[in-house]
Structure formats: C-alpha cells, structure tokens
Amino acid sequence: MxxxxxxxxxxxxxxxxxxxxxxxxxxxxxxxxxxxxxxxxxxxxxxxxxxxxxxxxxxxxxxxxxxxxxxxTAYEAMRSNQVVLAWYERFETVNEQFIKQVSEWQSADGDERIQSRLIRTVERLTKNLQELIPLIPRYENYVSRFGNSVARVDHGEKDFVCKPTIDSVHNIWFEFHEDILSVIGRPRDT
CATH class of the missing domain: 1.10.10.10 (Winged helix-like DNA-binding domain superfamily/Winged helix DNA-binding domain)
Incomplete structure (x- = not known):
C-alpha cells in the first residue's frame, strides 16, 4: 500500500x-x-x-x-492554477464570516437570526463549490454532506450546527478547509 x-x-x-x-x-x-x-x-x-x-x-x-x-502528486497542477487559487482567496473571506458566525451562534445560545445567517453562508459555499467540482469531482460529497446537515438544522436539530461528535456543518466545514488547503499546498495556519 x-x-x-x-x-x-x-x-x-x-x-x-x-x-x-x-x-x-x-x-x-x-x-x-x-x-x-x-x-x-x-x-x-x-x-x-x-x-x-x-x-x-x-x-x-x-x-x-x-x-x-x-x-x-495528484494536485500539483492545482497549486498554480489561477482559477483555483482565486477561488480559494474568495473562500477565505467566506471562511472568516463563517468562523465569526459560529462564535456568535455559540455565544448567543443558538440564536435563530445568527443561525439563519450561518446557514446562508454554508449555502453560499455549496453554491461556490460548483466551480471546483469539475476540477475536483470528489468535492460533490461536501455539497451532499452540507445539504444533509443543513436540512437537519432546518428541522430543528441544532446539534447539526456545530456538535463535534456528528457530521455537523462546522465539522464538515473544518474538513473541507483542511482538504482545500492540502490541495493547494498551504499549511493550515496561513
């Protein structure tokens, strides 16, 4: 192996x-x-x-x-692909919003208005992911996972916002962020 x-x-x-x-x-x-x-x-x-x-x-x-x-090896070309790198730069702005919204949601004990903004941010990411799926088809799984978790949040299951032990929106986001950083060859702390 x-x-x-x-x-x-x-x-x-x-x-x-x-x-x-x-x-x-x-x-x-x-x-x-x-x-x-x-x-x-x-x-x-x-x-x-x-x-x-x-x-x-x-x-x-x-x-x-x-x-x-x-x-x-597999993503070497992505590391200099201007479309992918520009997409990532736009993602970082959305990522900052998401992190702020998660913190606000936690501090406000699951406030519905903050939760609504947070879910719209997730939906924005899933829409934007459509640009990368032709280049990285496995990213379709993130779209499906986000959709499943958002649907559960919409049905009142607030744990699916950021509970660490389930496939929550926050966990999926964290995994995606780690994944895209690995694709473009950047360490997590940048």
Missing part, C-alpha cells in the same frame, strides 16, 4: 480529515459504500498506515505521509 491509488486515497484521506472515525462514518463522508471502505481500511491496518481502536480508525505517521504525498 506504499503508493496509493485514487480509492485508497479517498478512504485514507477520509480518515485523515475525520481524525478518528468508524468505517461507516468514513463511508458517509467520502461517498463510498461501507464494504469498499472496510476493504481499504483492512489492507491499511495490515501496514504501518493505520491503527484501529474500539472500531475507530486513526492514521499513523506513515499513512498521513502517504496521504500528503498523494495530494502533492
């Missing part, structure tokens, strides 16, 4: 972005069936790439390195 193929990358990147997750959570996040995900995870568990604890999967340093190597 030294050199990852696309399916291996998709699954192991799902583990990388989620940090510690079950096969089912990874399958939901990456848009693959559970049996495919379990097959890749099983092969990775037999190497120094992955450990499993209580049914949850965590990448080891070699697995993280393999994921980063795949990003560097």
């Amino acid at each position: 030294k050199d990852l193929n696309e399916q291996d990358f998709i699954v192991l990147n799902g583990v990388h972005l989620k940090k510690m997750a079950t096969a089912e959570e990874i399958a939901d996040a990456v848009g693959l069936d559970v049996s495919t995900v379990e097959s890749v995870l099983g092969a990775a568990a037999g190497t120094d790439f992955l450990m499993i604890a209580d049914g949850r999967h965590l990448l080891l340093p070699e697995g993280t390195s393999a994921v980063h190597d795949y990003y560097r």
